Amino acid sequence: xxxxxxxxxSFKDAFAQPATRVxxxxxxxxxxxxxIVMLALQGRMSEATRRDAWVRYRTWLLIAPAFLAPVLFAPxxxxxxxxxVSILCYREFARATGLFRERSLSAIVAAGxxxxxxxxxxxxxxxxxxxxxxxxxxxxxxxxxxxSPKGYLQRVSLASVAFxxxxxxxxxxxxxxxxxxxxxxxxxxxxxxxxxDIFAYVCGKSFGRRKLxxxxxxxxxxxxxxxxxxxxxxxxxxxxxxxFEGTALDRWPALIALxxxxxxxxxxxxxxxxxxxxxxGVKDMAATLPGHGGFLDRMNSSLLVAPxxxxxVGYALGYGLEREPRVFSSLVGF
Amino acid sequence: xxxxxxKPAADTQLQPLERLQSTRREAGLVSxxxxxxxxxxxxxxxxxxxxxxxxxxxxxxxQTPFVLIANHESMLxxxxxxxxxxxxxxxxxxxxxxxxxxxTNAVSSFxxxxxxxxxxxxxxxxxxxxxxxxxxxxxxxxxxxxxxxEGMRSRDGKMLPFKSGLGNxxxxxxxxxxxxxxxxxxxALPFGCVVPRPARITVRIGAPLSFExxxxxxxxxxxxxxxxxxxxxxxxGDAARGG
Numbered sequence: 138x139x140x141x142x143x144x145x146x147s148f149k150d151a152f153a154q155p156a157t158r159v160x161x162x163x164x165x166x167x168x169x170x171x172x173i174v175m176l177a178l179q180g181r182m183s184e185a186t187r188r189d190a191w192v193r194y195r196t197w198l199l200i201a202p203a204f205l206a207p208v209l210f211a212p213x214x215x216x217x218x219x220x221x222v223s224i225l226c227y228r229e230f231a232r233a234t235g236l237f238r239e240r241s242l243s244a245i246v247a248a249g250x251x252x253x254x255x256x257x258x259x260x261x262x263x264x265x266x267x268x269x270x271x272x273x274x275x276x277x278x279x280x281x282x283x284x285s286p287k288g289y290l291q292r293v294s295l296a297s298v299a300f301x302x303x304x305x306x307x308x309x310x311x312x313x314x315x316x317x318x319x320x321x322x323x324x325x326x327x328x329x330x331x332x333x334d335i336f337a338y339v340c341g342k343s344f345g346r347r348k349l350x351x352x353x354x355x356x357x358x359x360x361x362x363x364x365x366x367x368x369x370x371x372x373x374x375x376x377x378x379x380x381f382e383g384t385a386l387d388r389w390p391a392l393i394a395l396x397x398x399x400x401x402x403x404x405x406x407x408x409x410x411x412x413x414x415x416x417x418g419v420k421d422m423a424a425t426l427p428g429h430g431g432f433l434d435r436m437n438s439s440l441l442v443a444p445x446x447x448x449x450v451g452y453a454l455g456y457g458l459e460r461e462p463r464v465f466s467s468l469v470g471f
Numbered sequence: 472x473x474x475x476x477x478k479p480a481a482d483t484q485l486q487p488l489e490r491l492q493s494t495r496r497e498a499g500l501v502s503x504x505x506x507x508x509x510x511x512x513x514x515x516x517x518x519x520x521x522x523x524x525x526x527x528x529x530x531x532x533x534q535t536p537f538v539l540i541a542n543h544e545s546m547l548x549x550x551x552x553x554x555x556x557x558x559x560x561x562x563x564x565x566x567x568x569x570x571x572x573x574x575t576n577a578v579s580s581f582x583x584x585x586x587x588x589x590x591x592x593x594x595x596x597x598x599x600x601x602x603x604x605x606x607x608x609x610x611x612x613x614x615x616x617x618x619x620x621e622g623m624r625s626r627d628g629k630m631l632p633f634k635s636g637l638g639n640x641x642x643x644x645x646x647x648x649x650x651x652x653x654x655x656x657x658x659a660l661p662f663g664c665v666v667p668r669p670a671r672i673t674v675r676i677g678a679p680l681s682f683e684x685x686x687x688x689x690x691x692x693x694x695x696x697x698x699x700x701x702x703x704x705x706x707x708g709d710a711a712r713g714g
Contacts, residue, residue: 228499232479232499233479235477235479244500247500
C-alpha cells in the first residue's frame with residue numbers, strides 16, 4: 138500500500154505554498170476592484186455595455202469559486218473538477234454541432250474523458266498519454282458499425298476534435314494535480330489566461346485599431362493582441378518566478394517563454410473557438426452562463442494553453458516524480 | 472469539397488430552466504439514459520402491480536415521427552403508454568404534459584424533463600403558436616409524442632370530447648396517429664387519489680391513421696379530431712365487448 142490515496146485527498150497543505158496565497162489575493166483583489174472600476178467608468182460606458190459588464194461580473198462571482206474550490210481542495214477533487222468541465226465543454230460543442238445526436242460517439246468521448254481522469258488519479262502517465270490515440274481509433278472504428286458511410290468523415294472528425302480539445306487537451310490540467318505543487322501551477326495557468334483575455338479587451342478598447350482577424354473575430358485588434366502579449370507575458374513570468382522559485386525553470390528566458398506560451402496560446406484558443414462558432418453560425422455556444430455564453434466561451438482560451446504549458450513545465454520539472462506511480466492499478470495487479 | 476452542414480440542437484440558446492420548460496428541448500446522452508432506466512423500472516412496476524396487458528402491439532410504429540393518442544382518466548396514463556413502446560422508440564418519445572401541473576417550478580420541470588422526457592403545454596388558451604413547435608418537432612422527425620386530446624383527465628372515467636389542437640399537429644403532414652384505449656387506469660388511480668390500487672390495466676392499440684390528405688385548415692382539423700375520437704371510441708367498444 139502506498140501513500141498515493143492519502144495524497145489524492147490531502148487538503149491540509151492547500152495554502153502551504155506562498156504562490157497559492159499570492160494568487161488568491163490577486164483573485165480577491167480583482168473581485169473587489171472590478172466593481173469599483175466599473176462604477177468609475179460608468180459615465181463612459183453605454184447602457185448596454187454597463188448592464189452586460191454587471192451580468193458578467195455576477196456570473197464570475199459564481200463560477201470562480203465553483204471551479205477554484207474543488208481545484209484547491211485536494212488533488213482528487215481537482216482532477217474531478219477538470220473532468221466535469223471537460224464534459225460540460227463537450228456537451229456544448231456536441232449540441233452546437235449536432236454531434237450529440239450520434240449517441241454512441243458521444244458515449245465514447247464521455248468514456249474517454251472519464252478514463253483520462255482515471256489515468257490522472259492513478260498517476261499513470263503511460264495510460265494518460267495512450268488515451269489520446271486510443272480514443273480516436275475507437276471513435277473511428279465505432280463509427281463504421283452502423284454501416285451508413287454518408288457523413289462518416291464529419292462525425293468522426295467532430296468527435297475526434299472534440300475529444301482532443303476537451304478531453305485530452307483540457308485533461309492535462311487534471312494530470313498536473315499529481316504534482317504536490319499543483320495548486321500554484323494551475324492557478325498560474327488559470328489566472329494568467331483569464332487576465333490575458335481582460336488585457337486583450339482593455340488594450341483593444343484603449344488603442345486598438347487594425348483588425349487582424351476580421352472574419353473570425355471582428356472585435357479583436359492588433360493593439361489588443363500586442364498589449365495582451367506584453368502584459369500577460371510580464372505577469373506570467375513574474376508569477377512564474379514565485380511559483381517555480383529555486384527550480385530549473387526559475388530563469389528569466391524560461392519564464393518569459395512560459396509567459397509567451399500562455400499569452401499566444403490563450404489568444405489562439407480564443408480564435409479557435411471563434412472559428413468554430415463562425416463555421417457553425419452561432420454567436421455563443423450556449424446560454425448557460427449569463428453574460429459569457431456557454432462554458433466553452435469561458436474555457437476557450439485554456440484549450441491550447443493546457444497541453445502546451447503542461448509539456449513546457451513537464452520537460453523541465455516533471456509532475457510528482459517523487460511519488461509512486463499507478464496508485465490504484467498496481468493494487469489490482471494490472 | 473462539399474460544405475459540412477451543422478444542425479445544432481434546437482434549444483442551444485435557451486437558459487437551463489427555459490430549456491427544461493421548452494417544447495424545443497432535445498434530449499442528450501444522460502437524459503436518454505435516464506429515460507431508458509425510468510422506463511425499465513416503470514415496466515416492472517406496471518407488469519407486477521397492474522398486470523399490464525398490451526393488445527395490438529403490431530400496430531405500434533416502427534420509427535418516428537408518430538403521435539400516440541388515448542383516453543385520459545388517470546395520472547398513470549402516460550406512464551402506461553410510454554411503457555408499451557419498444558425502448559428504442561420510447562427514448563425518442565415525449566408525453567405532452569400539462570404545463571400547469573408538471574412544469575410549475577424548477578424541481579417539477581427537471582423531473583418531468585429528465586425522467587419522462589415530457590414536453591409542456593399550457594392548457595389555458597392553447598395558441599396555434601404553442602402547437603407550432605410541437606408540429607415542427609414531428610415534421611423534422613425529432614421524435615414521437617404521446618398526448619391526450621381530451622385535454623384533461625376525466626373526473627368520472629367517461630371519455631370527454633376531443634379538443635381540436637390535435638388537428639393542428641398532424642393535418643396535411645406525413646405523421647401517423649395511433650389511437651389507443653386504456654382500460655383500468657381509472658380503477659387504479661382515479662382523479663383525486665394518490666396511492667394506486669392494484670387494478671389490472673389493459674391497453675388496446677388500434678391501426679395507425681393518416682391525415683396527410685387533410686388540409687391544414689379548421690375544416691381539416693375538425694375532420695382529424697372526428698376520425699381520432701371515433702377510432703378511440705371504437706377501441707373502447709372492443710374493450711367493452713371483451714374482444
